[in-house]
Amino acid sequence: MKIVGIAGSMNTNSTTKQAVQIVLDAAREAGATVEMIHLADWKIPIYDDREDTSTYPEVVHSFIKAVSEADGLIIGSPEYHGTITGSLKNALDFLEGRHLRDKHVALIGTAGGSMGATNTVNTLQLIMRNLHAWPLPSSPSIPSAYNAFTPEGKLKDERLQARLELLGKQLVQYVQMMNPIREKQPN
C-alpha cells in the first residue's frame, strides 16, 4: 500500500511538512510505503487549463502520477487568510476525479493563530469531495504552529501528537477496507 503526503507550503522550513511527516510516519509504522511531496521542492507551474496537457513540464506529470499511484493520501495546508494556500490549490487544479476517485484522504492544517485551521481543513474536505475522494472525518489542525514542535519534530502537545499518529493508522485501515471496492471500479 502506497500513501503519499502533500505538504502545501512553499516555505522550505515548513511546519506543515513536519505535521504531514508525523502522519506519514504513523502510516509507515502501520505497514504502508510512504512518499512526501513538499510543494516547496516541486516548483509546479501555474495551471492554465491548456488543451494539450502533455506540454506541461515533467514535474506536473510526476505530481499527477504520484497521486494516481497512491492508495491513500495525507494533505496538509497552512491556513492563509482563512483558507488553503494558493500553491496547494494550484497543484490540486492539475488533478481530476479519476486520479482520486474512492481514495481515502487524511486532512490536516496548521495556523499561526490560536484557533487552528478549521476553515482550511473544511475547504480541503470540499475539494476532496469534488474530486470523488473520501476525506477522513477527523481533520486535526495545529494552532500556533510556529511554536508547536520540539526540535525532534514531534508536537509539544502530546494529545495532538497522538491524534496525528492515530490519523495515520486510521488512514491505513480505511485504505485496507476500501481496496476490494476500488479494485472493482472501472478506470
Ligand SMILES: Cc1cc2nc3c(=O)[nH]c(=O)nc-3n(C[C@H](O)[C@H](O)[C@H](O)COP(=O)(O)O)c2cc1C
Ligand atoms: C500569507 C499568510 C497568511 C496567513 N493567514 C493566516 C490566517 O488567516 N490564520 C492563521 O491562523 N494564520 C495565518 N498565517 C500563519 C500560517 O498559517 C502559519 O504560520 C503556518 O504555520 C505556516 O505554515 P508553514 O510553516 O507550513 O508554511 C498566515 C501566514 C501567511 C504567510
